[in-house]
Amino acid sequence: MKIPLIYNIRSLLRRPVSTLMTAVGVALVVGVFIAMLALANGFKMALARTGSPDNVLVLRKGADSELASGIVRDNAAIIAALPEIATGADARPLVSPEVFVPVDLEAAGGGGDRLVVARGVTKQAFEVRRNIRIVAGRPFTPGRDEVVIGTAIASLLAHSGVGDTIHFGGRGWLVAGHFASGGSAFESEVWGENEQLMPVLRGEVYQVVAFRLKSPELFDRARRTLEDDPRLQVDAHRESEFYASQSAVLKIILNFLAVFITGIMAIGAVFGAVNTMYAAVASRTDEIAVLLTLGFPPRSVLASFLAESAFLALVGGLLGCLVALPINGVVTSTTNWSSFSQLAFQFMVTPAILARGLAFALVMGIVGGYFPARRAARIPVVQAIR
Amino acid sequence: MKFLPLVWANLMRHKRRTVLTTASVALALFLFASLRSVVTTLRANGEVGSESRMIVQSAKAITFFLPRSYDERLLAVPGVQAVSWALWFNGVYRDPKDFFAQFAVDPESYLDVYAGDYSLPPDQRAAFVRERTACIVGKRLMDKFGWRLGQNITLRGTIFQGDWTLTIRGVYREVDPIFSEDALHFHYEMVYERYPRWVQPGWYVLKLENPSLAPQVASFVDSVFKNSSDPTKTGTERAFNASFVTMWGNVSFLMNSIGMAVVFAILLVAANSMMLSARERISEVGVLKTVGFGDWLLFRLVMVEAGAIALGGAVLGLGAAKALFRPTGFSAMGFLPGFDVTAGTLGLGFGIAVLLALASGLVPALNAARLNAVQALRHVE
Numbered sequence: 001m002k003i004p005l006i007y008n009i010r011s012l013l014r015r016p017v018s019t020l021m022t023a024v025g026v027a028l029v030v031g032v033f034i035a036m037l038a039l040a041n042g043f044k045m046a047l048a049r050t051g052s053p054d055n056v057l058v059l060r061k062g063a064d065s066e067l068a069s070g071i072v073r074d075n076a077a078i079i080a081a082l083p084e085i086a087t088g089a090d091a092r093p094l095v096s097p098e099v100f101v102p103v104d105l106e107a108a109g110g111g112g113d114r115l116v117v118a119r120g121v122t123k124q125a126f127e128v129r130r131n132i133r134i135v136a137g138r139p140f141t142p143g144r145d146e147v148v149i150g151t152a153i154a155s156l157l158a159h160s161g162v163g164d165t166i167h168f169g170g171r172g173w174l175v176a177g178h179f180a181s182g183g184s185a186f187e188s189e190v191w192g193e194n195e196q197l198m199p200v201l202r203g204e205v206y207q208v209v210a211f212r213l214k215s216p217e218l219f220d221r222a223r224r225t226l227e228d229d230p231r232l233q234v235d236a237h238r239e240s241e242f243y244a245s246q247s248a249v250l251k252i253i254l255n256f257l258a259v260f261i262t263g264i265m266a267i268g269a270v271f272g273a274v275n276t277m278y279a280a281v282a283s284r285t286d287e288i289a290v291l292l293t294l295g296f297p298p299r300s301v302l303a304s305f306l307a308e309s310a311f312l313a314l315v316g317g318l319l320g321c322l323v324a325l326p327i328n329g330v331v332t333s334t335t336n337w338s339s340f341s342q343l344a345f346q347f348m349v350t351p352a353i354l355a356r357g358l359a360f361a362l363v364m365g366i367v368g369g370y371f372p373a374r375r376a377a378r379i380p381v382v383q384a385i386r
Numbered sequence: 387m388k389f390l391p392l393v394w395a396n397l398m399r400h401k402r403r404t405v406l407t408t409a410s411v412a413l414a415l416f417l418f419a420s421l422r423s424v425v426t427t428l429r430a431n432g433e434v435g436s437e438s439r440m441i442v443q444s445a446k447a448i449t450f451f452l453p454r455s456y457d458e459r460l461l462a463v464p465g466v467q468a469v470s471w472a473l474w475f476n477g478v479y480r481d482p483k484d485f486f487a488q489f490a491v492d493p494e495s496y497l498d499v500y501a502g503d504y505s506l507p508p509d510q511r512a513a514f515v516r517e518r519t520a521c522i523v524g525k526r527l528m529d530k531f532g533w534r535l536g537q538n539i540t541l542r543g544t545i546f547q548g549d550w551t552l553t554i555r556g557v558y559r560e561v562d563p564i565f566s567e568d569a570l571h572f573h574y575e576m577v578y579e580r581y582p583r584w585v586q587p588g589w590y591v592l593k594l595e596n597p598s599l600a601p602q603v604a605s606f607v608d609s610v611f612k613n614s615s616d617p618t619k620t621g622t623e624r625a626f627n628a629s630f631v632t633m634w635g636n637v638s639f640l641m642n643s644i645g646m647a648v649v650f651a652i653l654l655v656a657a658n659s660m661m662l663s664a665r666e667r668i669s670e671v672g673v674l675k676t677v678g679f680g681d682w683l684l685f686r687l688v689m690v691e692a693g694a695i696a697l698g699g700a701v702l703g704l705g706a707a708k709a710l711f712r713p714t715g716f717s718a719m720g721f722l723p724g725f726d727v728t729a730g731t732l733g734l735g736f737g738i739a740v741l742l743a744l745a746s747g748l749v750p751a752l753n754a755a756r757l758n759a760v761q762a763l764r765h766v767e
Contacts, residue, residue: 115633283666
């Protein structure tokens with residue numbers, strides 16, 4: 001025989017202040033939990049979307065980032081001749097030799113300089129690298145001092161509007177357009193033609209050669225060919241795995257923060273729920289005794305109080321979701337230490353994260369309610385009725 | 387004072403509730419202290435460095451080299467007493483996770499420019515300077531990896547390809563955090579010899595005759611190299627360090643907002659518990675009033691009870707944070723060297739505890755003081 005849930009809801013409403021305080025406490029914990037997960041998620045997505053499994057990045061042997069790499073022109077030509085490379089619509093191989101250089105750019109709002117990646121590319125890069133779309137203005141014109149800026153970093157930089165001129169490498173560059181790449185790390189970069197960037201920045205060296213495979217399974221064969229070639233001295237990485245590994249350090253930090261902060265907060269909130277439920281049980285001793293006398297088995301009383309606690313936490317959880325929702329899409333930025341440059345990314349609240357927030361609230365409610373509920377179920381009837 | 391046993395008895399009546407409430411206050415303040423220490427440590431690390439030293443870096447970005455020939459031209463700048471240079475090596479020891487800073491430096495001049503910021507026995511210094519493949523290592527780093535003096539260690543180059551075997555010839559202690567004990571210094575010449583056509587200094591360090599000359603020296607140096615193929619950006623060492631700290635982005639804002647949410651959440655929990663206690667004692671307060679306890683005294687009794695819980699929690703939480711981080715050498719994998727809970731953070735934590743006591747105790751205390759004894763006694767069955 002079950003005790004109807006309406007009994008619990010009415011009980012909660014009879015002590016509105018205490019109910020509200022406990023629920024808001026849970027809501028804050030869930031809100032912070034969701035915010036932390038959204039932050040980690042946004043960061044992960046920015047880097048995960050940067051790579052695709054059928055693209056290969058070739059870096060100098062031992063280089064752990066594009067920044068540390070260097071590949072001379074002759075070697076780039078050798079790499080481009082690889083038979084595993086796919087060809088584009090114009091029958092040319094899909095190879096993109098690229099210059100990768102962090103440069104100091106003036107931050108918007110007078111915040112000093114920011115290190116931002118300047119990537120020197122050819123037209124091929126827009127096809128080899130995935131999802132690159134010009135969303136404002138036009139692409140840069142080959143042979144001119146022009147660049148396109150990623151949408152994520154554009155808002156953080158001064159003079160970054162289409163038609164403005166930004167300065168780096170001792171020169172001014174016309175901002176021809178803005179490009180988007182579906183939230184990937186490329187959106188934190190400035191792209192120009194590599195023939196223009198090379199002389200002012202790093203000299204006649206590429207940092208990375210990216211190419212598209214005819215099919216993803218060819219990766220191992222292509223890698224062996226490249227790494228065994230004594231002229232090259234390079235490492236080949238699958239693009240998707242490479243960019244995921246670039247985020248390893250920050251991912252550890254973000255996950256640690258999420259677990260550490262919300263873990264401690266959750267314990268605090270559970271203590272709060274325990275206190276509230278014990279008080280609820282104590283003040284309703286008579287009621288519980290009556291329920292037991294009427295013939296409700298102790299296990300129903302236990303279930304009823306557990307449900308009350310879980311319901312309370314769930315209300316808090318829903319409130320927390322509402323509180324955390326507005327941070328979705330907020331842009332923040334930090335330094336990706338492996339490329340030594342700014343990476344802008346968004347808080348990304350997904351339905352899965354909201355569900356985890358609610359589940360988290362539910363667990364807090366059940367854990368916090370168990371011991372008080374057990375106490376309720378074990379109340380000695382005769383004594384209580386006196 | 388004579389009523390302290392009464393307060394104690396009240397606290398002990400619901401032992402579990404008192405313990406849980408105190409513990410949640412302690413957890414909140416521990417978390418608050420930890421988060422705020424991230425902010426203060428970042429800020430402190432941004433203030434490391436001398437005003438009488440300047441860093442000359444490439445105007446393109448810190449990742450560009452500067453010509454080795456700038457050495458003598460910098461020394462000729464009026465106000466500059468000494469010049470040295472260094473290079474960020476970024477090698478991997480064993481595993482990328484074992485990250486620590488490695489600087490390839492010009493031994494003699496570098497140790498001179500930083501004289502007074504570290505302590506290194508003279509014989510170890512001489513041994514380091516003499517031997518091309520020697521290195522000196524900070525004490526903390528030595529302890530972390532369990533290295534011994536005279537041991538060979540091998541770094542795998544990421545920027546500078548190949549394996550690099552160095553012999554530890556000296557162990558230094560830091561006097562000023564600018565010369566961090568978590569770092570390794572070795573010979574610039576060693577890197578240069580292997581890649582002579584490419585390797586050049588990553589930055590120059592200038593020692594000034596007088597800190598007040600910094601603005602003139604900066605503009606003079608930058609104007610000298612302005613139209614060369616490698617223009618410079620010159621600033622004080624302190625500003626140079628601060629620029630690395632700002633690279634973290636708005637971490638401070640994130641930490642502060644989470645800290646506020648934590649404090650507020652626990653405030654609710656604690657206030658709720660205090661109110662629960664008060665509600666259960668309405669009849670008791672009636673009895674006390676009947677036997678002659680005054681309103682003011684009852685008000686104080688409830689406030690003292692709230693204060694005891696809040697301050698007890700504060701001592702536990704803040705004490706744990708203070709005792710945990712610094713003595714264990716916590717540094718967030720080297721990203722937050724010198725992580726410590728500052729006196730300011732402790733003060734602020736106790737301030738929050740006092741606020742918490744006021745906020746959670748005030749309503750129940752006022753209710754107790756205002757309570758009409760006759761009404762209250764009706765609750766007694």
